Amino acid sequence: MSVLLPDDLQHWTDARAAEGGFDSVGDFVRDLLRRDR
Known part of the structure; x- marks a missing residue:
């Protein structure tokens, strides 16, 4: 699946992934x- 995000959401997800220790x-x-499931 590919999801295109606006720049602000892309920056947010990049930062949250890094802060959370995720590999990607x-x-x-x-x-x-x-978690939402």
Whole structure:
């Protein structure tokens, strides 16, 4: 799956992934989806 984000959301997800110790933004998004499941 590919998701295009506006620049502000891309910067936010990049920062949150790094702060959370995720290896990639994809790992961060997977974690968000699992938690919301």
